[in-house]
Amino acid sequence: MKKYTDKGKKDTRSGFGAGLYEAGKADERVVPLTADLKGSLKMDAFAAEFPERYYECGIAEANMVGAAAGLAIAGKVPFVGSFAEFVTGRVYDQIRMEVCYGETNVKIASSHAGITLGEDGATHQTMEDIALMRALPNMVVINPCDWTQTKNATIAAAKYDGPVYLRFGRPKVADFMPDEPFEIGKAYVLNEGKDVTIFATGHMVWESLQAAEALEAEGISAEVIDIATIKPLDTEAVIASAAKTGAVVVAEEHNMAGGLGELIAGVLAGSCPKPVEYVNGKDQFGQSGTPSELLAAYNMDAAHIAEAAKKVMERK
Amino acid sequence: MQSAADLKKTASQVRRDIIRMVTKAKSGHPGGSMSCADFLTALYFNVMDHNPATWTRDAKGQDAFILSAGHLTPVYYSLLSRSGYFPVDEMNTFRKFGTRLQGHPSVEKGLPGITQTSGSLGQGLSAAIGIALAKKLDKDSHVVYTMLGDGESEEGQIWEAGMFAAHHQVDNLIAMTDRNHQQIDGTTENVAGLGDLTAKWVAFGWDVIEADGHDMDAILDAFAKAKAKVGQGKPIMIMFNTEMGHGVDFMAGTHKWHGNAPSEEQCANAMTQLEETLGDF
Numbered sequence: 001m002k003k004y005t006d007k008g009k010k011d012t013r014s015g016f017g018a019g020l021y022e023a024g025k026a027d028e029r030v031v032p033l034t035a036d037l038k039g040s041l042k043m044d045a046f047a048a049e050f051p052e053r054y055y056e057c058g059i060a061e062a063n064m065v066g067a068a069a070g071l072a073i074a075g076k077v078p079f080v081g082s083f084a085e086f087v088t089g090r091v092y093d094q095i096r097m098e099v100c101y102g103e104t105n106v107k108i109a110s111s112h113a114g115i116t117l118g119e120d121g122a123t124h125q126t127m128e129d130i131a132l133m134r135a136l137p138n139m140v141v142i143n144p145c146d147w148t149q150t151k152n153a154t155i156a157a158a159k160y161d162g163p164v165y166l167r168f169g170r171p172k173v174a175d176f177m178p179d180e181p182f183e184i185g186k187a188y189v190l191n192e193g194k195d196v197t198i199f200a201t202g203h204m205v206w207e208s209l210q211a212a213e214a215l216e217a218e219g220i221s222a223e224v225i226d227i228a229t230i231k232p233l234d235t236e237a238v239i240a241s242a243a244k245t246g247a248v249v250v251a252e253e254h255n256m257a258g259g260l261g262e263l264i265a266g267v268l269a270g271s272c273p274k275p276v277e278y279v280n281g282k283d284q285f286g287q288s289g290t291p292s293e294l295l296a297a298y299n300m301d302a303a304h305i306a307e308a309a310k311k312v313m314e315r316k
Numbered sequence: 317m318q319s320a321a322d323l324k325k326t327a328s329q330v331r332r333d334i335i336r337m338v339t340k341a342k343s344g345h346p347g348g349s350m351s352c353a354d355f356l357t358a359l360y361f362n363v364m365d366h367n368p369a370t371w372t373r374d375a376k377g378q379d380a381f382i383l384s385a386g387h388l389t390p391v392y393y394s395l396l397s398r399s400g401y402f403p404v405d406e407m408n409t410f411r412k413f414g415t416r417l418q419g420h421p422s423v424e425k426g427l428p429g430i431t432q433t434s435g436s437l438g439q440g441l442s443a444a445i446g447i448a449l450a451k452k453l454d455k456d457s458h459v460v461y462t463m464l465g466d467g468e469s470e471e472g473q474i475w476e477a478g479m480f481a482a483h484h485q486v487d488n489l490i491a492m493t494d495r496n497h498q499q500i501d502g503t504t505e506n507v508a509g510l511g512d513l514t515a516k517w518v519a520f521g522w523d524v525i526e527a528d529g530h531d532m533d534a535i536l537d538a539f540a541k542a543k544a545k546v547g548q549g550k551p552i553m554i555m556f557n558t559e560m561g562h563g564v565d566f567m568a569g570t571h572k573w574h575g576n577a578p579s580e581e582q583c584a585n586a587m588t589q590l591e592e593t594l595g596d597f
Contacts, residue, residue: 031453052453055484057480058476058479058483060476060479060480062438062439062442062472062476063442063445063473063476063477063480064442066439066440066441066442066443066445066446067445067446067477067480068446069442069446070432070442070444070445070446070447070448070449071446071447071449073373073374073431073432073446073447073450074374074375074376074446074447074450074454075374075376075450075454076450076453093436093439094436094439094442096436097433097435098432098433098439098442098443101422101423101424101433102432102433102443103423103424
């Protein structure tokens, strides 16, 4: 299979910070806002170089989203940044009204998403945000997989005219994607295979590549597809791969309800029914622990992806 | 720019429009629309630098207005159409299927003059702040106006916004509170104990001006004072003391007309109390 090399462990939130800086340097309409999480969201470089168009909002996310909508109305490209919980659930009404129905060009930068947030525990381990954001008309949902893709997705989000939910995480993970412009709405085929397709998003993409390597050693050819854009979903690519391999695994650091798994299952049920196994959170909250401990305990690591692949192939 | 005498006549027509729109639609929010009708008429026909012919949603080169209390579309649509943003006859479509005059302001439907959707209370002030920040970045000296209901001020986001605007010295923002002391469930003091709103805004670092919201001379004086404070480092709040349902005897001073439509007979009665000055739609 195609080899991907880890260029060194990096956090995806730093990829966001790098992309934000680059986008802001290229376009003075770019204006980030944060709710007392400049450091966590890696906005320091931008804030240091462009202090006149960076807004510290204090711990007041609702006003932050509203002010961003106003900035967007007047032609700016605001990025509001906070932890996933606080830029989705806490401000759902504001995003629905001011951003999506209000048709404002606001980017929601959502860090520390998923269970790999780790030690802070279930209060901050948001596993429902994709469902919330997917449900909103006009919203684009992007969950890039590594530092490089997050950087490039941030740049693409700044150029895109409309609301974007950009989801990334806290831990340092493998950085393996090529440095190329990000295409919103494109499913990235990282490895071609013939026996089973693994659709993955976010941190689960690297885990899926590891799983595919393990499967290859057992003689199983797994196709790995990075669903970096969850909405709009590249349905053509999803259907084509499922039709080719006839068995599907969906891996995501998100709960079942409203996540990528249900989304892909829905698409396949309508056009190309194939067996599907899910590697995701169930109807539950997380707990404190290290990211790797948690991924293993909640069945969301490479080993569980490989297991799901074998299981779904038996259902062909 | 209308004189105080002309503004009173315009406001009378605006009140007729409010009651006739709500009566025809058999739904809507007349009470609060009538309490803010005088000072918003002054805003649109005297105070604000705006031009319907060149208006764009981004409010570039003009003053901007956001109706934070989004349910008050009857007064808003009357002011916009009477100012020339869209044909007066379109008020006949208020709340009807397919209309641009949605129950609450919608940008999706593309009604000229609507800068931002609103209706979930407590959000318009934040959006106004954002536009004001952008105007500062763009070195556009125009002012951003927004209007809050007093009941709306129970929302936490209002106070987040209040703190933010003072901290960031958003001094090109003039907010208004329609202090009519009523909300759906009763008086503001019985429902939530709003207390001394003026003192609260002062404590949040705002310049606050109080005025009688039904005395046109006092209204114009308050706006003049507010404009003089623009650029002085503080956001500005005008606390307009008003009466819900003002202008029609059976609607005045009660929360009962917050969100209820008059009957045909009640509408006819109200019309006898309000002079037709610009021709009904």
